[in-house]
Amino acid sequence: MGYVKALKCRECARQYPIEPIYVCEFCFGPLEVLYDYEAIRGAVSREVIGARERNLWRYRELLPIEGQPQAGLTSGYTPLVRADNLARKLGMKELYLKDDTAMHPTLSFKDRVVAVALTKAKEFGFDTVACASTGNLAHSVSAQGARAGLRRFIFIPATLEPSKIVASIVYEPHLIAVNGSYDDVNRLCSEVANKYRWAFVNINIRPFYAEGSKTLGFEILEQLGWQAPRNVVIPCASGSLLTKIYKSFKEAELLGLLRGQLQSRMFAAQATGCSPIARAIKEHSEVIRPVKPQTIAKSLAIGNPADGYYAAVAVRESGGWAEDVSDQEIVEAMKLLASTEGIFAETAGGVTLAATIKLLETGRIQPDEPTVVCITGNGLKTQEALAGQTAQVHHIEANLASFEDALKKMGR
Amino acid sequence: MAVKVRIPTPLQRLTGGKEEVQASPGKVIDIVQELDRQYPGLAERISEGGKIRRFVNIYVNEEDIRFLQAEQTEVKDGDELSIVPAIAGGKERHR
Structure with missing residues (x-):
């Protein structure tokens, strides 16, 4: 049932x-999965997809596996929230939040890519999966790998x-704490990947792993009735997520899943303290x-982004733009999102909303245009980012007088 | 003295296994052409139409040439030029 022709x-x-x-x-460029779109066209339709279970595998023909899904069977199809409270605050007409804070099982969009990576790793016959990560990816590989019965490093x-x-x-992987920076860990991992026959999800499995991000894009389209939004704001670390969401929109158009023409613009969001992609876009640089x-947005802190070039190309080609925001703006946006829409995002979510x-x-996005903001991870994971920055807790004695005293002070 | 050129593992097949080779001073792109005369095929792997390929990083004395004068950067006697595949991290991949 696979539709992949080659890399x-x-x-x-x-x-x-x-x-x-x-x-x-030959030229050291990155490899990408090549699909047989003619065959896929005959196999999928809005109806076929719509009748399937609500998880990310409902788009399986457009994911690079050969057999049945073997991981992430409960991942994906997260809510697309119409954010009217927040829209009113911002003077917007039609604002949506793609809410991957609710992702099963590890509360970030990484469950999408790991679902595909682990299925592919099993198809290749690997018994061990591995990754270098400071957070969301580590959680997802640890958890999904446990369920899939894989040895994990x-x-x-x-x-x-x-x-x-x-x-x-807590998922009992082999957790290796390396004395060094994240860059040192990465360098070590590329050496380990050369020597051991393991599936490093974001190294030797990367062409397959990265395709999992497309499911976020397909879900946005399907949840909007297969209509493309005018604007999508996407956080950028390596730049892969933005590239793949744009690809998913183009695939949906190519396969006739989309109603009407694709006119969506991709917007890249970064923290000012790590904004190599936003900078290249703003400076019109190749x-x-x-x-x-x-930056406090640690999940986006990749200083040398592997897919930065392609993310900038996708932004340019789609007619989008980029914006970068300060740590203070990130915190304010996290609080605004939580207090208006009841969604506690990690710092990356603060980055996309602030952007x-x-x-x-700046008028790059008009208030009356349908806009989707991607919230890719849960704030419960990075609570320290808000230390000392939240609203006040009211401390009282355990009696009514003390409570009413406090009420008065609140001005109620 | 000459320019010292560091060759990444994937290109060492072309240099007969040598990790380090010598070249004469000059512009980066001229050095690439000179290396190609010594080790045929090398220029095609790392450049196209006089431009260094996007996923090949070249450093002159640790500085990325994209921050210098790119392909036109002058390399002097005693300088060190490193060729590093961007994604492979300079390492041979496992098959």
């Missing part, structure tokens, strides 16, 4: 067989916060200049 270099178009490889031997910097370590180690990240506000202010 293809995005740069020089050389083709390779379907193997756990990720870089072109998770590499983290030793200085990681205790709460993030607990959210991985070159992604690497930076040393310094959306800036794009409105």
Whole structure:
């Protein structure tokens, strides 16, 4: 039932067989999955998809697996929330939040990519999966890998916060805390990946893994009745998510799933303390200049983004733009989102909302255009980002007088 | 003295296994052409139409040439030029 023809270099178009490889031997460009769209056209329709279970595998023909899904069977199809309270605050007419804070099982969009990566790893015959991560990816590989019966090696910097370590180690992977920075961990992992026959989800399985992000885009379209929104605001770390959401929109148009013509613009959101992609877009530059990240949005802190070039191309081609926001703006946006729509996003969600506000202010997004803001992870994971920045708690004695005293002080 | 050129693992098949080779001073793109005369096929792997390929990073004394004068960057006697595949991280991949 697979529809993948080959792997293809995005740069020089050389083709390779379907193997756990990720870089072109000839020109070093990244490899991408090549589908047989003619065959897929005959197999899917809005009706076929609509009758399926509500998880990310309802788009399985457009995911790079051969057999049945083997992981993430309860992942995906997260809510698309019509955010009228927030829209009113921002003077907007039609605002939606794609809410991956509610993702099963590990509360971030990484469950999408890991579902595909682990299924593919099993198809390739791997018994061990691995990743380098500081957070969401580690949680997802640890959890989904446990359920899939895979041996797991998770590499983290030793200085990681205790709460993030607990959210991985509870699933009992082999958790390897490396003395060094995240970049050191990454470098070590590429050496380990060369030596051991393991499935590193974001290294040798990357061409397959990355395709999982498309399900976020397909869901947005389906949940809008297969109508494309005018604007989509997407957080950027490596840039892969934005690239793949744009790809999913184009595939939906190509296959006739979309109603009408695709006119969606992609907007990249980054923290100012790590904004190599936003900077390249704003400066109309072809070159992604690497930076040393310094931001509370740690899940987006990739200074040398692997897919930055392609993300910038997608933004440009779609007629979008980019915006970057300060740590204070991120915190304010997290609080605004929670207090208007009841959604507690991680810092990356603060980045996308704060960037959306800036794009409105500068007129890049018009208030009457249907706009989707992607919220990709849950705030319960990064509570320390709000330390000392939240509203006041009212402390009282356990008697009515003390309570009413406090009420008065609140001005109620 | 000459320019010291560091060759990444995937290109060492072309240099007979040598990790480091020598070239004469000059512009980056001229050095690539000179290396191609010594090790045929090398230029095609890392450049196209006089431009360094997007997923090949070249450093002159640790500085990325995209922040210098790109392909036109002058490399002097005693300088070190490193060729690093961007995604492979300079390492041979596992098959």
